[in-house]
Amino acid sequence: MRALVVEELAAEYAGCRVRDLPDPKPGPGEVLVRVRAGAVNFPDLMQTRGEHQHKPPVPFVPGMELAGDVEAVGEGVTDFRPGDAVAGGARGAFAELAVVPAAGLHRKPAGMTYGQAAGYPVCYLTAWVALVRRAQVQPGEWVLVHGAAGGTGLAAVDLARHLGCRVIAASASDAKLAVIEKEYAPDAVVNVSKGFKDRVKEITGGRGADVIFDPVGGDVFDESVRCIAFDGRILSIGFTSGRLPVLPVNYALIKGFSVMGVRAGEYGRQFPERGRENNAAIWRLAEEGAVHPRVDREFPLDGWREAFDTLAERTVVGKTIIRPDL
16 A cells, blocks of 8 residues: 655654555454545644654654545454445544554544545544533633634534534634635634734623634733633633743633633543543534535645645645545
């Protein structure tokens, strides 16, 4: 099989090559998947440099999410059989074939393309854990979503709308906001490049946002503290700005708000039963057609560098997909 291989950890993807590798075989409890689509995530880029908390030993095949068709099943696997269309979290998604634990796979929803299904689980699970488990959002609450054009941010916009919240989609790009406004119909959009606290307060009638979904950190977090409602919740998803913010706790004291960290995978590990419930919930939404993951662009395996650059240069609205079958 052909696969993208990280042979050494280096800047500018210098350690990455497309190589021919032996076809893998599934072991007990595993499924061999013919990959039709692998979704690109920021951790994939970070892992090529060794900058992510998960550091697989080199050489390794990157890629956290995939969708494809079952080629073979290992001993003890009864839920899937060859020919089934499946999707789920994985390791080694940027290859023609991947071996995946059966427990991490779901049947691909009939209404989703392979690309949509590949880019679905990580982002929507994060949005679900953030909004439902941590913030416990209620219909009618104002939810401000930063980084709304990214995969996770767009999932939060989509899910919050489904949950009956009033949504403010925020980005530094008018062009991206136009796409979000047209395809997801948030209640308002805000360009954050020149500040946003006054506009958010205006939109919410002076109250501020009840919930703020923040994968950006840095200056965005600092200003979010100034437009969070009393008794509100700021959800810290990540720090794509590159700067870890520091919270002056007197603001939290005076305004009575909470800051909640969100790591969807760790939440499921700490609370296994809730983790199973979370996964079941997001795939049920997908099967019902209640949410709408967006694929921005698709690339062949040899176009992996350009695919990675769509995230590094922040030109994507939704998800970028690598298609080994192209």
